[in-house]
Amino acid sequence: MSELYNIIDKKKLDVVTKPISKAHGLPNECYTNKDYTLIERKKLFEDKWVAIGVASSLPNIGDAKPYDLLDLPLLIIRNKQNKIKVFHNICSHRGVKLVHKEGKIKNVIRCPYHSWSYNFDGELIATPHIGGMNKHTHPQFNKSKSNLKEIRSYIWLDLIMVNISNNEMPFDKYIKPLSDRWSKFWKNSDRDMIKHSNDYGYFKLEAKCNWKFAIENYCESYHLPWVHPGLNSYSKIEDHYHIQGLPNRFAGQGTVVYNPRLKGKEKFPCFPNWPKNKENIAEYVALFPNVMLGIHKDHFYAYWLEPKSNDLTLEHMEIYYVGDNAANSKKFKSLRKQNFKLWEDIQKEDVDIIQGMQIGRKSNVYNGGNFSPAMDNPTHHFHKWVATNIAQ
Ligand code: FES
Ligand SMILES: [Fe+2]
Numbered sequence: 001m002s003e004l005y006n007i008i009d010k011k012k013l014d015v016v017t018k019p020i021s022k023a024h025g026l027p028n029e030c031y032t033n034k035d036y037t038l039i040e041r042k043k044l045f046e047d048k049w050v051a052i053g054v055a056s057s058l059p060n061i062g063d064a065k066p067y068d069l070l071d072l073p074l075l076i077i078r079n080k081q082n083k084i085k086v087f088h089n090i091c092s093h094r095g096v097k098l099v100h101k102e103g104k105i106k107n108v109i110r111c112p113y114h115s116w117s118y119n120f121d122g123e124l125i126a127t128p129h130i131g132g133m134n135k136h137t138h139p140q141f142n143k144s145k146s147n148l149k150e151i152r153s154y155i156w157l158d159l160i161m162v163n164i165s166n167n168e169m170p171f172d173k174y175i176k177p178l179s180d181r182w183s184k185f186w187k188n189s190d191r192d193m194i195k196h197s198n199d200y201g202y203f204k205l206e207a208k209c210n211w212k213f214a215i216e217n218y219c220e221s222y223h224l225p226w227v228h229p230g231l232n233s234y235s236k237i238e239d240h241y242h243i244q245g246l247p248n249r250f251a252g253q254g255t256v257v258y259n260p261r262l263k264g265k266e267k268f269p270c271f272p273n274w275p276k277n278k279e280n281i282a283e284y285v286a287l288f289p290n291v292m293l294g295i296h297k298d299h300f301y302a303y304w305l306e307p308k309s310n311d312l313t314l315e316h317m318e319i320y321y322v323g324d325n326a327a328n329s330k331k332f333k334s335l336r337k338q339n340f341k342l343w344e345d346i347q348k349e350d351v352d353i354i355q356g357m358q359i360g361r362k363s364n365v366y367n368g369g370n371f372s373p374a375m376d377n378p379t380h381h382f383h384k385w386v387a388t389n390i391a392q
Helices: 002-007 010-017 034-046 171-182 211-219 323-328 330-360 377-390
Strands: 050-054 063-069 072-078 084-088 124-126 150-156 159-163 194-196 202-207 240-243 250-255 282-287 291-295 299-309 312-322
Touching: 002 034, 010 377, 034 063, 034 299, 034 377, 050 063, 050 072, 050 299, 063 299, 084 159, 150 171, 171 282, 194 323, 202 330, 211 250, 211 282, 211 291, 211 299, 211 312, 211 330, 211 377, 240 377, 250 377, 299 330, 312 323, 312 330, 323 330
Parallel strands: none
Antiparallel strands: 050 159, 063 072, 072 084, 084 150, 150 159, 194 312, 202 312, 240 250, 250 282, 282 291, 291 299, 299 312
């Protein structure tokens, strides 16, 4: 860990894990230092379960997407058995990046350099002229040792989760505390109903700041009255509660007055098993490191982060409704449009603020932050998770 402590004074990290009234937030280097970001890529992204996309964005066999995780080249593809597979996006021969653009691949993943070709399960199936002109095999070359390197993946609520280092507990166990918590809202049959909307189901925002600010901000409701006056008019700061008691890879908040004022006489259908006495409850939980979830009686969203560098992040919002009719029919289009706009406006308000936090981190008089012992618990929770895991 000397590498880490060459970048950050150990004392500054130790103070993050103290009880909230004695703690400071993560030091500036965690937001401004590019070498630190590489340590974070390994410890917080490769060694954990992280989201890299959604399965519904690759609906057909052969649909493929390159995805660079802080410059680590990955490839997502839907194979012939209709399953999502994730590979390192590099050719086994000379290491060239295989797929550069999103799109449909017809038969094989063909390397642009010497045309070695892989099937959708990553198996190397063609090696033209490898044994000399017109000899496509060589006795000393064992094809099966040059398949693409597959990455452990799991589809959860449409999210493509990966554990690149293949070291974490199985995903269903990893997510169980949250699944158990949300079993009071929905059953498996409700979860299976979620449908991505094709028209107003996705937006992307660019935040010129470190990815962690998005999570920290998402976890707390303290900023509501000032950053989200619109939201605060129907779901006030005092209507929110912090979500605690889950293992420290989740933090968040909930509201007891979910009641958006969408115009029109239609109402979105609700999850069939959502209890009547919980209709006004909605919960917003960050699954560390990079997914922000929102669950409501009538829609669900996954807002996942794509870190590009220490000071640039893309935010992807995926919105789901209860069944295809709610997600895609004309009848609910106006409601979908309004709901989309509502979330887009709120998330843009947050982006403005978190970009300001990135600028603040250039100040060397800032000590990482002094928390409110009452209002900042979920944020402190996340800082502790980062400090503990990068030091491991
Ligand atoms: S680098 Fe891919 S075939 Fe040579
Ligand atoms: Fe916010």
